């Protein structure tokens with residue numbers, strides 16, 4: 306079907322779709338929901354920090370059976386039980402993935418595709434800066450679970466819901482965690498917080514994701530204040546304010 310061009314492109318690229326079935330739901334807050342899926346996909350997954358999938362979700366406004374893909378980050382992959390979870394920000398503005406997650410129930414079935422790209426942190430990294438908004442939280446937690454104990458981590462999240470402390474977050478002995486209140490453009494306060502919290506140094510690596518303007522602002526702090534070249538940082542837009550994905 307011409308209208309489902311995303312699926313056509315993926316088919317041409319020979320990217321397989323895998324069935325996934327909802328088996329559990331947990332709400333950390335009214336706007337942050339963990340959905341557990343069972344899928345053969347979990348069986349032989351090469352899991353690394355920030356690994357994400359492309360979930361095909363229904364887009365009823367575009368017609369019966371129409372699906373679109375949206376990126377979500379794997380958390381809690383268990384090969385033995387063939388399960389994994391995804392954490393969904395249930396945003397107020399309507400969107401096919403957020404709307405689907407809000408209404409999800411055990412037994413619901415979707416498909417998912419995988420296009421993995423591993424991020425390599427250079428040897429000798431002693432400080433890992435992890436920044437973003439709540440859509441980056443699942444990925445940040447996957448970093449915190451795997452990073453060696455001797456590495457210092459600094460998490461800075463621009464997120465101001467009152468109940469943000471209820472969100473799932475991994476504590477580390479050598480780790481700091483800072484919630485940053487938004488001021489003006491997304492990422493302005495966050496990049497200032499990064500400048501205040503982290504000193505430039507040889508062993509620093511920075512990873513950031515979230516809304517596009519937020520990530521752009523963080524990049525400035527990462528390049529100009531921390532002085533990190535391309536081998537020492539990775540940033541990715543996860544969503545764009547006021548614009549649907551794809």
Ligand SMILES: Cc1cc2nc3c(=O)[nH]c(=O)nc-3n(C[C@H](O)[C@H](O)[C@H](O)COP(=O)(O)OP(=O)(O)OC[C@H]3O[C@@H](n4cnc5c(N)ncnc54)[C@H](O)[C@@H]3O)c2cc1C
Nearest residue numbers: 376377378394396400401402403544545546547548549550
């Ligand atoms: C690699 C990758 C990993 C990601 N991992 C996660 C994850 O683990 N958890 C997660 O929640 N998201 C994650 N995202 C972001 C998620 O894919 C986007 O938020 C996506 O836009 C949601 O799709 P939608 O169909 O709900 O909304 P869309 O149809 O894309 O957008 C509809 C409207 O909703 C707005 N919108 C979209 N997302 C948000 C938001 N978070 N807050 C406020 N408004 C929003 C848009 O600006 C637009 O106006 C990830 C994205 C990528 C690329």
